[in-house]
Amino acid sequence: MNDRDIENLTGETQDSAERVLIVDDDPSMRTALMESVRRLGYEVQGAIDGADALERIGRFRPWLVLTDLKMPRMTGLDAIKEMKARAPQTLIVLMTAYGTVETAVEAMKQGASEYLLKPFSMDLLERVIANLKEGRESGVPQPAGIPEQRAILTQDPGMARLLSTIEGVAASQATVLIHGESGTGKELLARFIHSRSPRAHRPFIAVNCAALPDGLLESELFGHERGAFTGALIRKIGKFEMAHTGTLLLDEISEMNLGLQAKLLRVLQEREVDRVGGREPVPVNIRVIATTNRTLYREVEQGRFREDLYYRLNVFPITVPPLRERPVDIPLLARHFAAQSAARNGLPQPALSEGAIAHLQRLPWKGNVRELENVMERAVLLAGHGPILSEHCPTEARGEAPPLPAPMAPVAAPSNGSLWEMERELIFKTLARVKDNRTHAAKELGISIRTLRNKLREYREAAPPMPASHP
Structure with a gap:
């Protein structure tokens, strides 16, 4: 039985409202998506590229199509345009690992209803499908609510070289240590590495070592057996086991205490986990990526981080430059975040004035990309239906919120204000x-x-x- 035969094994009892077509030239990705969507109760077929999808859409008549962007014979954008011409009522979601604002806008122009950046979780996919189905049945478009879907956008030559280097190491099994100030996008880079690795279609599990107290962090990482301690009423699988065959991100690893560092070192050396209260170790096959906003070797010198663990993690170190060192990216990211904020708040996409761009490029950005995102959110709300001006952005000295401009004619409420x-x-x-x-x-x-x-x-x-x- 060949690939096409396998993907034609669908039931005959459901109508087109329950049919979903998956279009991806990567067999493993296509199979994983088909299985995930089938578990949601839909009848599913797979197409190996855009041309194959066009052959199937007339016979299969799906209500939803999930299509990759880069494929042989026909790109995802071309496929979307042709599918909407043949089946205007069909909803389409574009999937890609090569995300840019321009690609997203073009996809929407061609008729896509949603835009997903790889890698994405199956939980996210389920939410997107549920939102699209609800909107289809009610006749009202539903917001997808997918804040974690973020692209790596850059025009900075140094950042571009870094991404190129990461592309090379991603295919290996090397442990990666990502250094960078808070807000530079270290977790985003970790997901980028995972998406380019042989484990891309396996779990990606992230743990914030700074967000959990030591006792809870140990249970989260290693799991526990029932009765291991007061309140342990059931067995809990830890993050290491959840990430089996995939990637585990240890975010802000410098916040982990020395006792847990010793246990982590053993996992990295032996590739097995001891659950709290467990009798036998559990083997795990994972790739570890760690991030830190501190200089780890200085933490070693101060006795706050184990030297042997440092060398175990520092196999392939990466340093993410702060935003102030790549000012060419500031207008690109500002426009991207402004467009996202406007869409969330039901406002037209705002223009960014030259004065605002020059002002933004002068700011120190101690909070980096995360700070810029928050600033643009506020600027969009202050600008309303007009362009974003420098006065809508924070003051240069301390990043303070500006006073509300007066008058704000574009967003003035009617007399009764309802x-x-x-x-x-x-x-x-x-x-x-x-x-x-x-x-x-x-x-x-x-x-x-x-x-x-x-x-x-x-x-x-x-x-x-x-x-x-x-x-």
Whole structure:
């Protein structure tokens, strides 16, 4: 039985509303996705590339297509365009490990409903599918709510060289130690390494060593047997066992106490885990990536970190440059975060003024990329429907929040200030801007045509004072 025969083994009792098509030229990724979606109760078929998908879509008639971006014969973007032409009602999710803002925008223009960056968890995939199904049944698009889906965006030559180096080491089994200030994206790089490794389709488990007290961290990492201590009512599988055959990220490992460091060293040496209260060790096959915002060899000199563990972890060290050392990335990231924030808050994508860009590039960014993301969130809300100006960003000296600009005409509330009135005014202003084209207005507002019609009928029945252009 060949690959296509296997992927045609589907039931015949379900209608198209229960069918999902998976398009990926990587057989292991395709198989894993098919199995995960099948477990959600859907009938599933797999296609080896975009051309194969187009052959299947007419016969299989899926309601949802998950497609990779880079494939032979036809790219994911080209496939999306052709699939939407042949089956306009089909929802499409684009999957890629090569994420950029431009790719996401282009995917949405071609008709994609969602955009997933590899690697992603099956829990995330399940949420996305559930949201799309809910939106399909209600006629109202549902936000996916996928904050962990983040791309590595850079134009900095040094950062580009670092990513190229990581591509090479990712294919190995080497333990990686990532140094960098808080907020530089160390966990994002760890996920990038995992996604480029032979373990990409296996578990990726992250543990924040600074977020848990020592006693709880030991149980989280190594697990425990029932009755091992007061409150241990059931056996608990630790993170090492959960990451078996995959990758374990030990975030901020410098915060781990010396006792746990000794146990960790044994796991790395022996590749087996002793559960708390356990009688026999459990073998594990994992790759370890560790991150730290401290200089570990100085921690060794101060007696706060074991020297033997340091050398065991420091097989392939990586240092992530702080944001202030790569100012060319600041406009790119600022636009990316502004677009994300605007989408979350139901606002149009804002322009970033030259003054704002120059101002952002002068700031010290002690909190790095994470700080920039928070600044852009605030700037988008302050700018409302207008461009982001330098006054919407924090002051240069201390990163303080600026005073609210006055007046804020673009986001001024109507006289009674009610949410209902604000929504009504936004809809009518949008309709006026697109010359009463309801299709364009609904798209700009991020709602369905049916929802827009219902809103307009509601406004007519309520009969509040209407703008002069809409008697």
